[in-house]
Amino acid sequence: MSTVGVLALQGDVREHLAAATRVGATAVGVRRLAELEAVDALIIPGGESTTIDKLLRAFDLFEPLKARIHDGMPVMGSCAGMIMLATDLVGGIDGQQSLAAIPMTVRRNAFGRQVDSAETELVWEPDGSAMHATFIRAPWVEACAPAVEVLATATGPDGERHPVAVRHGNAIATSFHPEIAAPGAVHDDRVHRLLLDLV
């Protein structure tokens, strides 16, 4: 059985632990170096990227995590987690750092303040099926290298379509929250399953 860690410094850790458990992994919270070293894959949850960045550095986890990702550990980030996986940010605060796992520029709070939270129907490009997605003060991918595979796009307030789910090698990032199901709906665990498939 694979062990999937959820970075447990801030954000919606519990929901990701539940999703990782549903897809058949042993799910554990990661707050310390020894815990990071023990996992086969890691999820960076949604929350507040500026806080996650600061806490990663305060807990001396930033460089070890970056090194593990660059050594090939499968990683998935949702929302603030997507921001953490970018090489470049638009709308970051002064001094905000990211882990540079995916060659992409991510725009924070891209859907605008008025769209604090929204649910929408996306097309999951790998198989053309529908995917219900929950966005909360979500980022989008402003630009990415040709090697980055776009898994889903959504229309922004600018009327343009923007990537909201991408994959590059061992790293997956989504603007939306795949750990959250629509009220009354069953959980759609395809993104978490994709992470487990990379282990």
Ligand code: GLN
């Ligand atoms: N806007 C948040 C940030 O910049 C992300 C929101 C979320 O993760 N739900 O970190």
